[in-house]
Amino acid sequence: MSFSRKSLGIPYAVFLLIFVAAPLIVLVFYAFTNGQGQFTMHNLSSFFSDPNTLGTLFYSFAIACVTTAVCLLLAYPVAYILAMSTIPAKSVVLMLFVLPMWINFSLRITALKEILNVLEGNLAMHPFLNAVIGMTYDFLPFMILPLFTTISKLDGALREAAMDLGADSLRTFLQITLPLSVPGIISGVSMVFLPAMTNYVVLDMLYNSTYIMGSLIGSYFAAYNWHGGSMISLILLALICLFTLLTGGGEEETARGGALL
Amino acid sequence: MFNRHRRSLFAVLAAVLIPAAAAGSVLPARAAQEKPDRIVLRVCNWEEYIDLGDWDEEETIELPSGDIIGENNMVEDFEEWYEETYGTEVKVEYSTFGTNEDLYNTLTLGDVYDLVCPSEYMIMKLMAEDQLVPLSEDFFDESQENNFYIRGVSPYIRNIFETKGIGGEYWSKYAAGYMWGVTGIVYNPEEVTEEQASTWDILTNPDFERQVTIKDSVREAYFAAVGAIKSDLLTSEEFRGDPDYAQRLEDEMNDTSPEMIAQVQDYLKRVKDNVYSFETDAGKADMITGKVVANYQWSGDAVYTMDQADEDDFELAFAVPEESTDIYFDGWVMLKRGIGNDPARQHAAEAFINFVSRPDNAIRNMYYIGYTSVLSGGDDPRIFEYADYNYGAEEDEEDVVDYDLSYFFADGDGAGEEEDEYVISAPADQVNRQLSAAYPPEDVIDRSCIMVYFNEEQNALINQMWINVRCFSIREVPVWGWLLALLAAAAIAAMAAQRFKLLKASK
Numbered sequence: 001m002s003f004s005r006k007s008l009g010i011p012y013a014v015f016l017l018i019f020v021a022a023p024l025i026v027l028v029f030y031a032f033t034n035g036q037g038q039f040t041m042h043n044l045s046s047f048f049s050d051p052n053t054l055g056t057l058f059y060s061f062a063i064a065c066v067t068t069a070v071c072l073l074l075a076y077p078v079a080y081i082l083a084m085s086t087i088p089a090k091s092v093v094l095m096l097f098v099l100p101m102w103i104n105f106s107l108r109i110t111a112l113k114e115i116l117n118v119l120e121g122n123l124a125m126h127p128f129l130n131a132v133i134g135m136t137y138d139f140l141p142f143m144i145l146p147l148f149t150t151i152s153k154l155d156g157a158l159r160e161a162a163m164d165l166g167a168d169s170l171r172t173f174l175q176i177t178l179p180l181s182v183p184g185i186i187s188g189v190s191m192v193f194l195p196a197m198t199n200y201v202v203l204d205m206l207y208n209s210t211y212i213m214g215s216l217i218g219s220y221f222a223a224y225n226w227h228g229g230s231m232i233s234l235i236l237l238a239l240i241c242l243f244t245l246l247t248g249g250g251e252e253e254t255a256r257g258g259a260l261l
Numbered sequence: 262m263f264n265r266h267r268r269s270l271f272a273v274l275a276a277v278l279i280p281a282a283a284a285g286s287v288l289p290a291r292a293a294q295e296k297p298d299r300i301v302l303r304v305c306n307w308e309e310y311i312d313l314g315d316w317d318e319e320e321t322i323e324l325p326s327g328d329i330i331g332e333n334n335m336v337e338d339f340e341e342w343y344e345e346t347y348g349t350e351v352k353v354e355y356s357t358f359g360t361n362e363d364l365y366n367t368l369t370l371g372d373v374y375d376l377v378c379p380s381e382y383m384i385m386k387l388m389a390e391d392q393l394v395p396l397s398e399d400f401f402d403e404s405q406e407n408n409f410y411i412r413g414v415s416p417y418i419r420n421i422f423e424t425k426g427i428g429g430e431y432w433s434k435y436a437a438g439y440m441w442g443v444t445g446i447v448y449n450p451e452e453v454t455e456e457q458a459s460t461w462d463i464l465t466n467p468d469f470e471r472q473v474t475i476k477d478s479v480r481e482a483y484f485a486a487v488g489a490i491k492s493d494l495l496t497s498e499e500f501r502g503d504p505d506y507a508q509r510l511e512d513e514m515n516d517t518s519p520e521m522i523a524q525v526q527d528y529l530k531r532v533k534d535n536v537y538s539f540e541t542d543a544g545k546a547d548m549i550t551g552k553v554v555a556n557y558q559w560s561g562d563a564v565y566t567m568d569q570a571d572e573d574d575f576e577l578a579f580a581v582p583e584e585s586t587d588i589y590f591d592g593w594v595m596l597k598r599g600i601g602n603d604p605a606r607q608h609a610a611e612a613f614i615n616f617v618s619r620p621d622n623a624i625r626n627m628y629y630i631g632y633t634s635v636l637s638g639g640d641d642p643r644i645f646e647y648a649d650y651n652y653g654a655e656e657d658e659e660d661v662v663d664y665d666l667s668y669f670f671a672d673g674d675g676a677g678e679e680e681d682e683y684v685i686s687a688p689a690d691q692v693n694r695q696l697s698a699a700y701p702p703e704d705v706i707d708r709s710c711i712m713v714y715f716n717e718e719q720n721a722l723i724n725q726m727w728i729n730v731r732c733f734s735i736r737e738v739p740v741w742g743w744l745l746a747l748l749a750a751a752a753i754a755a756m757a758a759q760r761f762k763l764l765k766a767s768k
Binding site (some may be wrong): 051052054055057058059061062065122124125137159182185186189193196205207208209210211215216219221222223224225243246247 | 352360362366369439471472479533534537538540541543552695721724727728729731732733734735736737738742744745749753754756757759760
């Protein structure tokens with residue numbers, strides 16, 4: 001067998017097969033079988049007929065939507081200012097935004113817990129707010145990076161042309177910069193929205209006792225209901241696929257932003 | 262008492278793996294010279310549930326009958342002891358689990374262990390599924406010097422193991438106890454009175470809105486809810502005075518009728534709206550830092566919490582609900598899948614149980630873990646001495662009470678024992694503190710009962726109930742919630758449209 005550059009991909013292909021494809025097959029098998037190993041659609045139908053699973057889906061969506069919106073509103077101005085500025089050590093400033101990611105996740109949330117405790121008094125009074133703050137804190141860099149990358153790559157000549165033709169700076173922003181930065185927004189949104197649907201550890205550590213998708217799946221497994229839990233995982237996977245397809249996540253910007261982390 | 266319950270899993274792994282690697286490199290040569298029989302014993306225990314040794318000099322426990330110090334990992338000590346005593350080399354592959362359900366899941370997925378240490382209800386499940394190997398007759402022979410378990414187990418615990426069972430078989434046939442305790446409420450006496458803390462009603466008490474935590478455990482929550490709902494019955498004179506009280510209590514507390522489950526669901530929804538959280542791990546720390554004023558907890562963890570708070574000069578107390586409490590055990594059982602028909606392996610497994618039940622080792626484990634061993638020590642006085650060492654009053658202390666532990670330590674035949682042999686004179690406040698959590702007083706024991714293993718049908722109902730409590734129901738979504746959802750859907754659709762526009766443009 002002659003050595004080709006493609007051979008370099010073999011280790012990853014093996015990894016993919018063992019740790020992605022094989023579990024997925026197991027997942028699908030469990031999702032469509034019952035305790036006796038027979039084929040059944042029961043798990044699927046019970047997902048859509050149970051007010052709890054649907055409610056949890058809604059609740060997870062709500063947390064993810066609000067988190068994403070807050071992240072976007074916080075991150076866009078920062079990314080914009082940073083990308084437009086002419087300071088010499090831009091990448092150092094950018095690093096500062098990524099810096100929190102270098103600290104262990106549970107340590108960060110524990111610290112956040114103490115800060116929130118001082119600010120809010122009794123933490124348990126605001127479970128939804130806590131979840132949103134915790135997730136925003138955690139996922140904000142994922143939003144800043146792709147936005148920054150996209151905005152810095154914009155051609156300045158377009159803005160100058162708009163200004164020359166008499167547009168004021170607000171109009172230039174709304175009609176030139178914002179539309180052109182949409183790919184960055186899409187990357188950022190999908191990088192924040194998807195993990196925010198399932199990251200139940202944040203809720204757990206910040207005293208929100210309501211289940212989201214991640215904890216619901218966990219509770220099915222703890223009750224030995226592998227089949228129901230697998231079905232929920234599968235449906236979540238399908239939703240994520242749909243979302244990614246619709247919004248076109250996983251494009252070049254994502255990869256660029258991700259490489260910095 | 263200094264407790265190290267929260268050591269990292271890494272330390273456990275390192276302690277187990279490093280000697281394992283070292284042993285692995287030495288063994289082949291030796292095995293070739295001598296007999297080839299080297300037993301491999303696969304043990305799976307709770308995380309941080311055995312002494313890993315490496316104590317400082319000043320941690321030495323000085324008892325009247327001798328000093329005790331943990332120098333080495335107890336698993337290594339066992340390997341050494343077994344080879345010295347029985348002349349056969351044994352290699353323990355020690356691993357850990359986090360919850361009973363995790364353990365069961367790993368067993369279902371095909372992991373093979375010889376000896377595991379689940380809680381009583383999981384033992385009952387494994388018994389019902391015929392997964393266990395009975396303990397041998399030899400194990401119960403009190404005349405053998407090395408049978409530390411049967412020679413030292415508390416008569417009180419032994420009686421429970423010999424009278425409780427499932428499917429016509431008693432626990433004692435398969436299981437040897439390790440640690441035990443009750444559930445109760447750790448509270449801050451400055452904020453909560455003893456009376457308020459001594460009932461499950463504290464979980465729904467509006468005076469403590471969002472100030473009490475409860476374990477994120479469906480079984481504990483269910484038990485507490487049943488007790489709170491039946492509070493009037495459970496505390497009535499008539500019920501307490503019933504000659505068949507113990508059995509009736511157990512039946513009432515293990516009520517899984519659909520009506521009861523429905524009531525529990527309503528009650529737990531109220532609990533969820535009133536408590537600080539269902540905590541998985543934060544309860545102890547939140548108690549110590551004062552974020553909450555009470556925490557429904559296992560007694561072993563309660564001892565740990567109070568010890569930690571003491572170090573910060575912050576006093577906490579412990580109370581057991583007046584209605585009832587569940588008494589829990591973790592015990593060693595041997596698995597058929599692991600042991601098979603290998604008598605040598607079974608011998609090593611039983612020897613392991615006996616080794617950790619040797620009084621000095623039991624004390625090392627108690628010190629390290631913070632839970633209370635099921636052993637009273639039999640003829641060996643050290644375990645009682647250790648209780649006295651921990652909780653007994655100093656000689657010059659004034660406010661002292663007598664705390665009778667005969668129910669646990671006395672062997673019942675009365676021969677050769679003085680009446681007050683097992684009475685600790687303790688500082689008065691210990692009656693509501695560590696001592697009462699480590700060794701509950703007799704009135705608590707009287708109103709305690711076990712929580713049995715529920716069958717699959719009951720479990721399915723209870724788990725569904727739990728999901729109903731914990732999940733946000735789609736029916737609760739307010740109109741504005743739906744409107745916002747529409748808005749979000751529109752945003753996603755807009756993004757999708759944008760994407761397709763971009764795609765078209767690029768073509």
